[in-house]
Structure formats: C-alpha cells, structure tokens
Amino acid sequence: MTLSIVAVVLGLIVLVWSADRFVEGAAAVAKNLGMAPLVIGMVIIGFGTSAPEMVVSALASSQGNPALALGNAYGSNITNIALVLGLTAVLAPIAVQSGVIKRELPVLIAITLLTAAFLWDYQITAIEAWVLLAIFAIYMGWSVWLGKNSSDDSLAAEFTQEVDANPMSMKPAVIWLIIGLVLLVVSSRALVWGAVNIATALGVSDLVIGLTVVAIGTSLPELASAIAATRKNEHDLALGNVIGSNMFNTLAVVGIAGAIHPIDLEPLVLSRDWVAMAGLTLLLLLFSLRVNRLGRINRVHGVTFLVLYVAYTVYLISTGFTPALTS
Numbered sequence: 001m002t003l004s005i006v007a008v009v010l011g012l013i014v015l016v017w018s019a020d021r022f023v024e025g026a027a028a029v030a031k032n033l034g035m036a037p038l039v040i041g042m043v044i045i046g047f048g049t050s051a052p053e054m055v056v057s058a059l060a061s062s063q064g065n066p067a068l069a070l071g072n073a074y075g076s077n078i079t080n081i082a083l084v085l086g087l088t089a090v091l092a093p094i095a096v097q098s099g100v101i102k103r104e105l106p107v108l109i110a111i112t113l114l115t116a117a118f119l120w121d122y123q124i125t126a127i128e129a130w131v132l133l134a135i136f137a138i139y140m141g142w143s144v145w146l147g148k149n150s151s152d153d154s155l156a157a158e159f160t161q162e163v164d165a166n167p168m169s170m171k172p173a174v175i176w177l178i179i180g181l182v183l184l185v186v187s188s189r190a191l192v193w194g195a196v197n198i199a200t201a202l203g204v205s206d207l208v209i210g211l212t213v214v215a216i217g218t219s220l221p222e223l224a225s226a227i228a229a230t231r232k233n234e235h236d237l238a239l240g241n242v243i244g245s246n247m248f249n250t251l252a253v254v255g256i257a258g259a260i261h262p263i264d265l266e267p268l269v270l271s272r273d274w275v276a277m278a279g280l281t282l283l284l285l286l287f288s289l290r291v292n293r294l295g296r297i298n299r300v301h302g303v304t305f306l307v308l309y310v311a312y313t314v315y316l317i318s319t320g321f322t323p324a325l326t327s
Contacts, residue, residue, distance in 0.1 A: 071210020089302025129258025
C-alpha cells in the first residue's frame with residue numbers, strides 16, 4: 001500500500017513536469033519547422049494541457065482498466081469546473097467574453113449531451129469511440145479555421161506570445177520532446193499501477209479512484225494555468241483553458257481509451273458522474289449568462305462551485321465504498 005501511494009504521488013509530480021517539457025519541446029520543434037503560431041497554440045499547446053489525461057487513460061485502457069480511463073476523463077471535467085474555476089473565481093472574478101457564451105460553452109454542452117446517448121447502454125464501443133475522435137478532429141479544424149478568420153487579432157497575438165516566450169533551437173527542442181514523452185509514459189504507468197493497487201486495497205472501483213485521485217492529479221496543469229492567469233490579470237484565459245481542456249477530455253481522452261478497449265460502465269456513471277459533469281457545465285453557462293451585465297464570474301459563484309465539488313466528492317466516496325462493504 002505504501003509503495004502504491006509513493007508511486008501515485010511521484011507519478012503525478014513527474015507527469016505534470018514531463019507534460020510541460022513535452023509541450024515546450026513540441027512547440028519549439030513546430031516553430032522551427034515553420035508552423036503558424038496560432039496552429040501551434042491551439043493544437044500542440046492544447047494537446048499539452050490534456051496530455052496527462054490522454055496518456056494515463058490510454059495506458060489504463062491498454063492494461064485492461066478502461067473504467068479508470070473514463071473516471072479520469074469525467075473526473076477531470078468535474079474538477080476543472082468545480083475546483084479549478086471555483087478556486088480561481090474565489091481568488092479573483094473571472095471575466096466572461098461574449099464569444100465563450102455564444103460559441104464555446106454551447107458546443108461543450110452539446111458534446112456533453114451527446115455522450116449521454118453513448119452511455120445509455122452502459123458501454124462505449126469502439127465505433128462510438130471513433131465517432132468521438134472524428135468529432136474531435138472536426139472541432140480542432142473548426143477552431144483553427146475560426147482563429148485564422150477571426151476579426152479579433154488578440155487570439156493570434158496571445159498564442160504568438162506564448163510560443164515566443166521560450167525560444168529554443170531544434171536540437172534541444174527535440175531532446176526535450178523525447179524526454180518529456182518518455183517520462184510521460186513512465187510516470188503514467190507508475191500512476192496507473194499505484195491507483196489500481198490502492199483501489200483494490202481500499203475495496204473501491206477503478207472508476208472511483210479515477211474520478212478522485214487521478215482526476216485531481218491530472219488536472220494540476222489546468223489549476224496551475226488558472227492561477228498563473230489570475231496573477232497576470234488574464235482571468236478570461238482561465239475560463240478558456242478549462243473549456244478547451246473539457247473538450248479534449250470528453251472527445252479525445254474518452255475516444256482514445258474506448259478505441260483501445262471498449263469501456264463497460266457502472267450504472268452510476270450515467271446517473272451520478274455524467275449528471276454531475278453535465279450539471280456543472282450548465283451551471284457554468286447559467287452563471288455566465290446571469291453575470292453578463294458585469295462580465296464576470298464572481299466569488300459567490302466560485303464558492304458555490306467549491307461547495308458542490310466537496311459535496312460530490314463526499315457522495316462519490318460514500319457510494320464508491322458501498323459495493324465493497326456489502327459484498
């Protein structure tokens with residue numbers, strides 16, 4: 001048990017660190033190859049913030065623990081909204097741009113509702129997983145096209161600044177890319193191994209561990225980005241990063257895991273975890289609409305998110321232990 005806890009803690013630390021190195025290396029390689037900053041920012045950096053979830057879920061699914069992969073994805077979505085945005089809003093109100101209300105949030109809600117149809121028979125098949133990946137590819141293409149054709153140059157300027165922040169020549173960029181990728185895989189293996197052992201020892205399902213410990217750990221990049229954005233008075237970036245990350249998790253992370261191994265679901269995934277994820281997403285839209293006059297998600301909303309996160313986690317743990325106690 002002790003060794004498993006150490007594996008999870010060290011795995012999470014190395015996972016977050018290696019994800020940053022992987023993103024920096026990949027962005028620098030792409031820049032040296034002449035790719036546009038906007039594409040680098042949306043695709044490579046976007047992948048980077050969800051790299052921990054993707055690698056952990058892919059390895060979990062390939063090792064016969066697809067429930068852990070699904071729990072990681074949905075748990076990260078819940079954590080991103082309730083914990084990351086909640087904590088960020090408590091620290092400082094989050095600006096809400098009209099584009100988020102009109103475009104990004106409705107798309108995220110539509111995708112979240114679509115997943116309910118896939119979960120209805122308590123299984124995500126390989127075909128359904130590939131459908132999610134196809135939608136993800138379309139979404140990424142649409143996002144890049146929208147960014148290139150937007151009349152607002154702030155988005156392109158933002159990614160240009162982010163890509164140019166740490167210039168790097170090709171050789172060190174390739175080295176950091178390889179090191180980051182290798183450590184991502186190694187740390188993910190350690191994390192999955194430790195998480196499965198802890199779940200077995202505590203008598204809970206892989207799903208519960210994925211929704212709690214693994215989800216919080218893999219959401220650390222989003223939390224760090226949100227806090228950094230708050231310190232720079234770029235509060236709108238915190239909201240954009242969370243919405244983008246949830247898109248990646250719902251489509252790419254679940255899609256990759258399901259394509260590797262069909263995911264058989266516990267009934268509670270639909271009635272408990274999906275409901276929590278969808279409810280928080282709708283609540284985020286409601287808060288954004290209600291505060292449209294002020295243009296921000298305030299501290300009261302942040303506290304509401306945090307309270308809901310604590311309540312969900314307590315309920316999750318209590319229901320998660322029930323099968324073990326009654327068996």
